[in-house]
Amino acid sequence: MSTMALEPISMDVESWEIISVSEEKIEPTSLPEMNRLELELxxxxxxxxxxxxxxxxELLDAEYERDQARTRAARRAAQNKAKGLQAAYDEIYVVHQxxxxxxxxxxxATAREEQIASFSLGAGDIANIRDLTGQVHSKEVDIKVVGKEATKNYRLYLRMFNLKDEVLNVNRRGQWKIIKFELIS
Known part of the structure; x- marks a missing residue:
């Protein structure tokens, strides 16, 4: 199972059967866009x-000036300056956070998508995987698993990457891999 599933699970299985298979969805890969967004951020x-x-x-300098002020008017002016700078710093800090x-x-998210793509392609580490273009095929498969204890239904989320290295003109065809198991009943 570890060669088929990104996060394999262990099941006590006597038999299993496929209940339903969803329609296959084909979308362009999002890795190049995700990588661009990550680098931008x-x-x-x-x-x-x-x-x-x-x-x-600037805030620390203003607080130091306030602490070093000798007259009440100088302290008040330094305090007002520090309050204004504190408000400005708080806004800047919230934006930074x-x-x-x-x-x-x-x-x-980009690292996760890269991990899934590498797993589907089965090629180990591909240095420029984030730059590859192509398609991602996905579908859901519902299965019924009969075990010694009980019968359970699972939904399997499968994906397959078909990517192309535009620089080297190399196609990389992936395999269907189970990305997630979900217990549905």
Missing amino acids: KKKVEESVGITLDAKD QLQTDYNEAKT
Whole structure:
């Protein structure tokens, strides 16, 4: 099962049968677009780090000025400046955190899709897999598994990648692989 399923499960099976097979869906691969988005977000996060650190430095400088002020008027002016810079920093920091979250989610999703594509292609590590174009075939298969204890129905989510390396003009035909098992009853 480990050669057929991305996340294999162990079942005590006496017999099994296919109940239904959904219609096959064919879509263009999303790996190149996902990779582009991940790199774009990475660049934005890197730019945001500098902006966020600069805002934090300005805030710390203003707080230092406030702490070092000798007169009440100077302290009040420094306090107002620090409050304004704190509000600006908080806004910048929230934007930075959101960019960081978006980047982490994109990075995780792209890595997962890359893992599934590599598994389907069965070719190990392909250096430029994120740049390959082509199609992804998917379908769902419902099966009935009769075990010693009980009968259970599972839905299997299958995918197959047919990708092409445009640079080398090499086609890479994948195999149907089980991406997920879902217990339906």
